Amino acid sequence: MTSAVPPPRTDAKPDPQPETRPEAETERRTEREPETREQRGSRRSIAAALLLGAVGAALALLASRQTWARGTASVAGGDLPLTAQGSDVTGVPAALAIVGLAALVAVFAVRRTGRALVSLLLMLSGAGTAAAALLGARDSAALDEKAATASGDAAATIGGLSHTGWPYAAAAAGVLLLLAGLLALTYGRSWPAMSGRYERDGSPSPRKARRAPDPERPEELWKALDRGEDPTREA
Numbered sequence: 701m702t703s704a705v706p707p708p709r710t711d712a713k714p715d716p717q718p719e720t721r722p723e724a725e726t727e728r729r730t731e732r733e734p735e736t737r738e739q740r741g742s743r744r745s746i747a748a749a750l751l752l753g754a755v756g757a758a759l760a761l762l763a764s765r766q767t768w769a770r771g772t773a774s775v776a777g778g779d780l781p782l783t784a785q786g787s788d789v790t791g792v793p794a795a796l797a798i799v800g801l802a803a804l805v806a807v808f809a810v811r812r813t814g815r816a817l818v819s820l821l822l823m824l825s826g827a828g829t830a831a832a833a834l835l836g837a838r839d840s841a842a843l844d845e846k847a848a849t850a851s852g853d854a855a856a857t858i859g860g861l862s863h864t865g866w867p868y869a870a871a872a873a874g875v876l877l878l879l880a881g882l883l884a885l886t887y888g889r890s891w892p893a894m895s896g897r898y899e900r901d902g903s904p905s906p907r908k909a910r911r912a913p914d915p916e917r918p919e920e921l922w923k924a925l926d927r928g929e930d931p932t933r934e935a
Contacts, residue, residue: 756876826877
């Protein structure tokens, strides 16, 4: 006797497991590995040093192009107003600002002793910028030279001398560079370094395999020869 009830199926597939999204895995990993106090301090010191160094260098360069002193020179037609820019008084702040900016970038390209030396260079650049700006804040030599040229009298001096606040702005810029160097010297050991070829564990990163040149395209063969490769070798 044949039963009308079909036998139960045993080949039913199990319910698929929900796929794990990469974002969820990253979130779980982040929850498991909270940022340490040292990492937060290192990140904040990097941001502070970059901000102080960039603002200090930019302010020093800006101040060097502004008017630092004003006065008048006695000429045949009367009094001639004259002005002196920061670059006329002294070129030290602008030059040291460029040196300091380069040192700030170089801090991340070197390690250990080299980083300490570059940090010291950044500090010295800031100290030199501030000192040169303060020394030029009351200087009248640049205007005296302009007065002698305008009047034709080598002994002529400037009259009605007055100074602006830009020399003190340049001095403040030097202090910012000095603070950036101090941060780099104090916390630089924990800062990461730029590396284009090596990973964090010190092992060389794998190079991308080059595609073999197409023998029917002569320009690719010449490019391979310029790179020192053998275009006839199989990839």
